[in-house]
Amino acid sequence: DVKVTQSSRYLVKRTGEKVFLECVQDMDHENMFWYRQDPGLGLRLIYFSYDVKMKEKGDIPEGYSVSREKKERFSLILESASTNQTSMYLCASSFRGDYQPQHFGDGTRLSIL
Amino acid sequence: AQRVTQPEKLLSVFKGAPVELKCNYSYSGSPELFWYVQYSRQRLQLLLRHISRESIKGFTADLNKGETSFHLKKPFAQEEDSAMYYCALLTTNTGNQFYFGTGTSLTVIP
Numbered sequence: 019d020v021k022v023t024q025s026s027r028y029l030v031k032r033t034g035e036k037v038f039l040e041c042v043q044d045m046d047h048e049n050m051f052w053y054r055q056d057p058g059l060g061l062r063l064i065y066f067s068y069d070v071k072m073k074e075k076g077d078i079p080e081g082y083s084v085s086r087e088k089k090e091r092f093s094l095i096l097e098s099a100s101t102n103q104t105s106m107y108l109c110a111s112s113f114r115g116d117y118q119p120q121h122f123g124d125g126t127r128l129s130i131l
Numbered sequence: 132a133q134r135v136t137q138p139e140k141l142l143s144v145f146k147g148a149p150v151e152l153k154c155n156y157s158y159s160g161s162p163e164l165f166w167y168v169q170y171s172r173q174r175l176q177l178l179l180r181h182i183s184r185e186s187i188k189g190f191t192a193d194l195n196k197g198e199t200s201f202h203l204k205k206p207f208a209q210e211e212d213s214a215m216y217y218c219a220l221l222t223t224n225t226g227n228q229f230y231f232g233t234g235t236s237l238t239v240i241p
Contacts, residue, residue: 053231060231060233076228110175110229115223116163117221
């Protein structure tokens with residue numbers, strides 16, 4: 019069974035802090051993704067990665083960066099957290115190729131005070 | 132551009148009644164469509180994909196290319212079907228990028 023593990027279920031940080039959200043998958047997936055999930059807005063893609071050290075911007079990359087130094091790990095970084103980044107953050111991974119579904123982690127509920 | 136539209140944010144049906152969650156997409160290539168479900172306090176999980184043409188938990192979805200739709204249907208709703216449902220489009224022209232709809236919250240009334 020695919021396992022996508024996010025390092026924290028709940029996180030509280032202060033405005034201006036640098037925040038790291040970690041995600042690890044154990045299925046040797048090439049692709050990894052970071053989304054934020056907000057009521058009424060669905061899932062919005064922040065960044066994704068096709069391979070180690072590769073990254074692509076999604077729909078809402080502003081205020082975020084990512085790092086993928088190893089195939090199994092994809093980190094989301096909030097450079098200087100702001101209150102409008104309070105949200106649920108979801109990590110996902112998938113194999114490359116047609117019809118490959120994404121597998122999601124449990125999510126990290128991040129609150130910026 | 133909005134690639135996946137779920138017109139209903141909220142949907143309530145009585146137990147035993149038929150349920151249909153609507154999904155429309157826009158994509159110039161060959162679409163690969165999925166339905167994901169998120170039960171309360173659980174992770175988002177795959178429900179079904181159009182290529183499999185299968186029924187999962189009594190749900191089915193047919194891809195209608197003419198109407199660009201991929202509606203999710205179940206003939207008799209159960210209380211345990213109450214959840215958030217997301218329709219998703221997979222594009223492969225720039226890697227495996229998913230586009231999700233805004234979701235429909237289904238409540239099945241006992």
